[in-house]
Amino acid sequence: MLKPEHLRTLREVVRLGSFAAAANRLGYTSSAVSQQMAALERETGVRLFDRFAHSVLPTSAAEVLARQSETVLADIERMVATVQAVHRNSEPQIRLGLFPSFTDVLAGVMRDMEPEDRAGIRLSVAESSQLISRLGSGGDMDAAVVYQVGNTGLSWPSVLSRRWIAEDRYRLVLPRLWPDLSPYRAEQLVDLPWIMHHPASSDATLFEALFAHWRLHPRVVCHSDDFKITLSLIGAGLGAALIPDLALRGHGEDVVVVDVPWLNISRSIFTLVHPDRESARLQWLLDALTV
DSSP, X not given: OOOHHHHHHHHHHHHHSSHHHHHHHHTOOHHHHHHHHHHHHHHHTSXXXXXXXXXXXXXXXXXXXXXXXXXXXXXXXXXXXXXXXXXXXXXXXXXXXXXXXXXXXXXXXHHTSOHHHHTTEEEEEOOHHHHHTTSSTXXXXXXXXXXXXXXXXXXXXXXXXXXXXXXXXXXXXXXXXXXXXXXXXXXXXXXXXXXXXOTTSHHHHHHHHHHHHTTOOOEEEEEOSOHHHHHHHHHTTSOBEEEETGGGTTOOTTEEEEOOTTOOOEEEEEEEEOXXXXXXXXXXXXXXXXX
């Protein structure tokens, strides 16, 4: 019986013109490629190569078999993908929660999915603390993508398994309408109008500690917990803000994003999964979401 791996090797030998080049492309040794081609010749009963001291020349039979193998290998790959999709979709629905500025990452992953892979995924978009409350015993979610700023403002049951995804660094964002403020020293910015998170939120607590470290008291003109709204207000010239990279994806030209040395803060993004609800399909989705 013909083996798919032998057909793949034949295809590369014919395409590249040598055992050595095919071996390098496929991660084999030249000897392994030679042995595979010899086995393929025994299976077909046909001489596939004219062998010379330092090269090989595919016969017309090898070229025909290589062309036919393209169709066979494509059919095998489609068959395997179909079986894997059926296996994933035979598992229970995935009920996933995520915080608002992570939706762009999920949307990008889902755009690349086959329709059958998207089937059965149920989403909830909310702040991290709200999502965690729905992961416990009797909760309606299997897993959640959440974030934590520093080591405060968020806690979860110890039964949940935690998996790190990324560090999401904060940037200084200013209206393009404003004059150039480089080099953007902290003391330059304190008297400017600022857009901050509502007091007592995890982000606000972090920012207050940051400004206190620099002995600064920013002039707050607006409180907003929604980064998209904040970006719109910055673009309109209302004030400056600190915004993480994920929330800056696709930002408009009406804002200036600055990476300043004194602003060395980020939020940790991770998943929390209920151990009784883990599945191969859920694990596959969480792997795809790693940024």
